[in-house]
Amino acid sequence: MFDQKYLELLSVEYPTIGSAASEIINLKAIQCLPKGTEYFFSDLHGEYEPFLHLLKSASGMIRAKIDNIFENSISDEECSQLATLIYYPEEEIENIKCQTDNFEDWCKVTMYRLVQVCKEVSRKYTRSKVRKKMPADFAYIIDELLHGDHLDINKKSYYSKIIHSIIDAGMAEKFICKICVLIQHLSIDNLHIIGDVYDRGPRPDIIMNELINFHDVDIEWGNHDISWMGAASGNLACIANVIRMGVSYNTFDLLEDGYGINLRALSIFALETYKEDPCERFLPHILDENKYDYVDVQLAAKMHKAITVIQFKLEGQLIKEHPEYGMDERNVLEKINYENGTIELNGSTYELVDKNFPTISPEAPLKLTDEEEVLIRTLAASFSRSRLLEKHVKFLYSNGGVYKCINNNLLYHGCIPMENNGTFARVKIGEKFYKGKEYLDYITQLAYNAYNLPLNSPDKKEATDFMWYLWCGPKSPLFGKSKMAAFENYFILEKEPSEENLDPYYRVSLDEDVCNMILEEFGLDSKSGHIINGHVPVKIIKGEKPVKANGKLFFIDGGISKAYQPKTGIAGYTLIYNSKQLSLAEHKPFQNDQNGIIRDNTPKIMSVEIMKERVTVAKTDVGKRIAEKIESLEELLKAYKDGTIKEKN
Structure with missing residues (x-):
């Protein structure tokens, strides 16, 4: 009833x-109707130019449609030019003007071709849905062109007159730009980001702006995202960590120009504290040049070391305050013999390659100096005042979560903590044990509490502290490793102590039965469901494959981040799920031409599962x-x- x-x-x-x-x-x-096309991306890591290209090109699928539509009727070069026009209409129009003697004729031919492409990408939608995406100033014209046959002898002159009238009115360039953007918007129905928008790459803030403007998007939080969310919630260790990562990867444009984080106090402190220290182990990775906020490499190294030491102090304080985290082994500053310049880890003693710790008192190694205390509070104030960061973090909360179930697929960034026997690991929080879906649901609520509870709430601090654990804790499903070996990478030459062992999940999930159990835990049909994972790059140069467990499990972190490409051999994956099949697009490294445009970069597209029957909206x-x-x-x-x-x- x-x-x-x-x-x-x-x-x-x-x-x-x-x-x-x-x-x-x-x-x-x-x-x-056939279901819309879903696109799955993972581990974007601030690489805004390749990501924007993938959005504009629908990961190469627009070019594939152009080839199908104009097969044998136009050349491969013309197909490439049409694809580039759709991705970058304003820039390509300027190039064409310089290359052609009759721009009006080019406009006429191009508009006919664009209408054909637009018809193709809009076929599976209702007219009302397509109309809602149309630019208001050309909606009537585009609607007429899309839903008529220009070869119809009764209306041939009608459609021809529309095209000629657009040119005569001087609106051809604007019309072409608008229909190109419409093609882009119609090519992707749903967008799923499987974690790690942030860190390493130059401008994750630009990616976030694009995602906010996208019509249908969700984000499954990665550990790098949760670190920024923790920083926005006021966790000082997370604040130190995101600054350390930013300085380490030379992303000063992001910190200062993007989010308005004032690093002047850090630079002054670092110069005074480490003036004679070359900080050789802290030289930044220069993967991208800053456009607005250039920082000298030697100064950046000093800033890097200064904030790193502060971070290790703050992390040690959290570890001591929360013995339930079980992370005493990561309280590294209390394990250093400052007189000998050595550290004892896991029963072995290692010599430190950098023994200069002017701000650490051996008697109280976790205590911040007065200057460090003022510095971290100053930086925290910058984070709390950043309106753009607040906007982006709110979007991560409103459109994100630890996991998502959609269309019988389970999406998450890292893992579900498991035992070696393939059962869910029990994780104790407070006085209660959690496992499987219940654990992921509970930590999702903790993450919301960290940001949304009022400052005077008794539960806020617990939740805010736990955001740091989600960044690097051994049973964090967003991290999924035994430890974050940042200290070892900075201070120890030997490789063995730097090893980060993966959670048993990454081994046992290769078994199809385990994947079926996970899907059923989340209420999904194990016969047709899939798990879609990020976090761990697929190294195809070592023979690794993205499809595992007999097609039940997809790892789609293929290295869109330039930092990973030498290890993976490619430039990332896109998983594409349309009404007929699941496909993987394997991308080549992206390169800009002399005009800054990423030229047509057609990926290798592999069909990984054909649907038994076409999937409808129903x-x-x-x-x-x-x-x-x-x-x-x-x-x-x-x-x-x-x-x-x-x-x-």
């Missing part, structure tokens, strides 16, 4: 039998919600007909 009050509310939107019946007809028709999560709405409307119709609810004129 439907609640009378609910039907009364529904009748406000559908006040007559005709309006309710019309919507039922519309919804039932939509159920029969078989998706959206389709289930549509079915519920149809049922409600049918009950409203009954209520109208039996007089329980009166029609409204």
Whole structure:
């Protein structure tokens, strides 16, 4: 039985039998359409230029459609030029103007071709959905061109006149730009980001701006994202960590120009504290040049060491305050013999390659100096005042989570902590043990508490402290490793202590039965479901494959980050799920031409699963919600007909 009050509310939107019946007809028709195309990306790590190119090109699928549409009718060079125009319309139009003697003729031919491409990418949507994405100033014109046949002899002159009139009115360039953007927007229906938007690459803030403007996107938090979220929540160790990562990878443009984090106090402190120290182990990785905030490499190295020492102090304080984390072995500053310049880890003693610690008191190694205390509070104030960071973090919360179940696929960045025997690991938080889905749900709530609870709430500090554990704790599903070996990489030459052992999940999940168990834990159908994972780069140069467990498990971190490409051999993966198949696009490293444009970079596209029958909207999560709405409307119709609810004129 439907609640009378609910039907009364529904009748406000559908006040007559005709309006309710019309919507039922519309919804039932939509159920029969092919599902929209979902795109899955992982581990973007601030690489905004390649990511924006992947969005604009639909990971190479737009070029594939161009090839299919114009097969044998135009040259490969013309196909490439048309693809580049769709991705970068304004820049490419300027190039064409310099290369052609008859720009008007080029516009005429190009508009016909763009309409053909737009028709192809809009085929699976309703006219109303396509119309909503159209630019307002050309909506009527585009609608006419898309839903007519320019070869129809009765309307041939009509369509020709539309094209000529656009040119005569001097609107050709604007029209071309708008229809190119429409093609981009129609090519991707849903966007899933499987974690780690942040760190290493130059401008994750630009990626976040793009995601906020995208029509349908979700983000499964990675450990690098959670570190920034922890920093925005006020966790000082997380604040020190994101600054350390930024200085380490020379992303001063992000910190200072993007988020307005003032690093002047850090630079002054570092110069005074490490003036004679070359800080050789702390020289930054120069993967990208800063455009706005150049910092001398030697100064950056000093800043890097200064904030790193502060971070290790703050982390040690958290470890001592929370013995339940089980991370005493990572309280590294208390394990150093400052007189001998050695450290004892896991029963072995190692010599430190850098023994200069002017701010550390051997008697109280975790205590911040007065200057360090003032510095970290100054930096924290910069984070709390950054309006853009606040906007981006709120978006991560409103559109994200630790995991997502969608269309019978389970998405998460890292892992679900497991035992060697393939069962879920039990993790103690407070007085209670959690495992599997229950654990992921609980830490999702803790993450929300860290950011949203008022400052005076007794639960806020516990939650905020736990954000650091989610960044690097051994049972954090976002991290999934035995330790974060930052200290060892800075201060120890031997490789053995720097090894970060993966959670047993990464071994046992290669078993199809374990994947089925995980899917069932989250209420998904193990026969047709998949797990889509990021976090651990797939090293194809070592023979690794992204598809595992007999097609149940996908690892899609292929190294879009330049920092990983020497290890992976490629420039990332895109998983593409349309109504017919699951495909993997394997990307080549991206290179800009002399005009700064990433030229057509067609990936290697591999079909990994063909659907037994074409997937319609009815078989998706959206389709289930549509079915519920149809049922409600049918009950409203009954209520109208039996007089329980009166029609409204």
